[in-house]
Amino acid sequence: MLELKDIRTCYGNIMALKDVTLSVPAGEIVALIGANGAGKTTTLMSISGIVPPRSGEILFLGQPIQTLGPDEIVSLGISQVPEGRRIFPKLTVAENLDMGAFLRSDQAGIKSDLDYIYGLFPILAQRRYQQGGTLSGGEQQMLAIARALMARPRLLLLDEPSLGLAPLFVKLILTMIRKISDEQGTTILLVEQNANMALKIAHRGYVMENGRIAFSGTARSLLNNESVKSAYLGI
Ligand code: ATP
Numbered sequence: 001m002l003e004l005k006d007i008r009t010c011y012g013n014i015m016a017l018k019d020v021t022l023s024v025p026a027g028e029i030v031a032l033i034g035a036n037g038a039g040k041t042t043t044l045m046s047i048s049g050i051v052p053p054r055s056g057e058i059l060f061l062g063q064p065i066q067t068l069g070p071d072e073i074v075s076l077g078i079s080q081v082p083e084g085r086r087i088f089p090k091l092t093v094a095e096n097l098d099m100g101a102f103l104r105s106d107q108a109g110i111k112s113d114l115d116y117i118y119g120l121f122p123i124l125a126q127r128r129y130q131q132g133g134t135l136s137g138g139e140q141q142m143l144a145i146a147r148a149l150m151a152r153p154r155l156l157l158l159d160e161p162s163l164g165l166a167p168l169f170v171k172l173i174l175t176m177i178r179k180i181s182d183e184q185g186t187t188i189l190l191v192e193q194n195a196n197m198a199l200k201i202a203h204r205g206y207v208m209e210n211g212r213i214a215f216s217g218t219a220r221s222l223l224n225n226e227s228v229k230s231a232y233l234g235i
Contacts, residue, residue, distance in 0.1 A: 001026040001187050002047065002155055007056035007066075009039075009046045016042040017053070018211040024155070029181050029188045031198035031219065033232060034208035040191040041083060043208070044157045047189070048080045049073045060155070075103055077154035083163060083191075085144040089133025093124050096132050096143055100150030109152065116184075117146045120176060138169035142176070149180065156180075156188045162197065170194060174201050195232040199223050207232065 002024040009017040016039050024030045032040050045051035047058060049070040058066040065073055079100075088096050097117065101110045118125035121142045127135065132143055141161055148156055158177065162170040174194075178201040180186055192198035199205050199219040207215040207228060215228055222228050 001061060002189070003057075003059040004043070004047070005057040005059070007043075007046055007053045007058065009042050009051055009053045011051075016211050017046065019056070020208075020211070020213055022206050022213060022216070024187060024189050025203075026187050027181070027185050028203040029178065029190055029201060031195075031202035031205040032189060032191045032208060033193070033195040033198055033205060034214075035232075036193075038208040039211040040208055041159055042211075044080055044159050044189070044191060047073075047157060048078060050080075074151065077152075078157065079148040079151045079153035079155075080157040081144045081148045081159060081161065083159040085137075085140045087132040087135075087140050087143050087147065089131065091132055092129050093132060093135070093143060094128040096147050097124075097150050100147035103151065110150070113150055113152060117149060120179065121146055138165050138173065141165065141169070141173055145173075145176070145180075149184075149186070154187060156186050158188060158190045160191055160193060162192060162194045170197060174198070177201060195228075196223075196234075199233075 004020055004022050007017050007020040008015060020043060032043060034040055042051060046053045049068055053066050057064055060076060104110055123139055124142055124146055161173050174197050181188055190198055199222055202219040204218050205222045206213050215225060
């Protein structure tokens with residue numbers, strides 16, 4: 001579904017991505033793991049057009065998208081859930097979800113997706129008239145994912161959904177991500193520092209180091225790779 005070929009992305013003189021090549025097959029969860037500053041967020045920002053690459057090619061369903069703007073990329077079916085959730089704090093839960101469906105006009109589809117989301121995250125249904133900013137961190141993360149799903153994306157980009165959450169919520173959120181993939185067939189590129197949990201729910205993974213891909217393979221092979229184990233899994 002998505003292919004990055006030799007992507008270079010810079011912030012001024014700093015080259016954050018150095019010839020990154022990766023692919024995300026349709027229907028899979030691909031985990032992108034690595035230390036702070038490795039370039040994971042920049043990879044997502046390049047895909048979504050917020051920080052366009054300086055060179056290389058990004059193909060989405062075979063179409064080059066590296067020169068498109070973020071609005072055009074969203075309209076093709078790519079939704080990003082940014083690090084730190086970035087929900088609309090003054091809007092209610094229901095209004096946040098409405099914003100996710102901003103580009104859609106299929107009222108019946110919107111209604112059935114809303115029903116699905118409220119079934120998946122019952123706490124959001126209970127709090128639908130509450131302001132987003134008053135939710136707990138874990139609930140805000142659910143809302144951020146739910147808002148992205150309301151766009152009915154083909155590809156969901158998730159940036160550190162477990163960041164700052166209590167261990168119980170980390171497990172819940174990652175289990176829900178796997179459930180969404182299994183039930184909706186949504187293709188997911190998941191950036192995580194919690195490498196262990198991410199690789200447990202993913203089909204395959206890439207490990208980034210200093211702006212490059214250092215290892216890649218099936219999630220199982222990475223979980224068993226001695227270098228990955230000692231550097232990222234604390235084993
Ligand atoms: P983290 O887990 O800490 O978010 P990351 O793997 O997502 O790390 P990036 O945020 O992509 O890493 O950062 C990659 C490199 O680019 C780092 O050296 C970082 O300092 C630099 N960088 C990121 N954003 C900017 C920016 N807006 N301006 C300048 N340099 C930046």
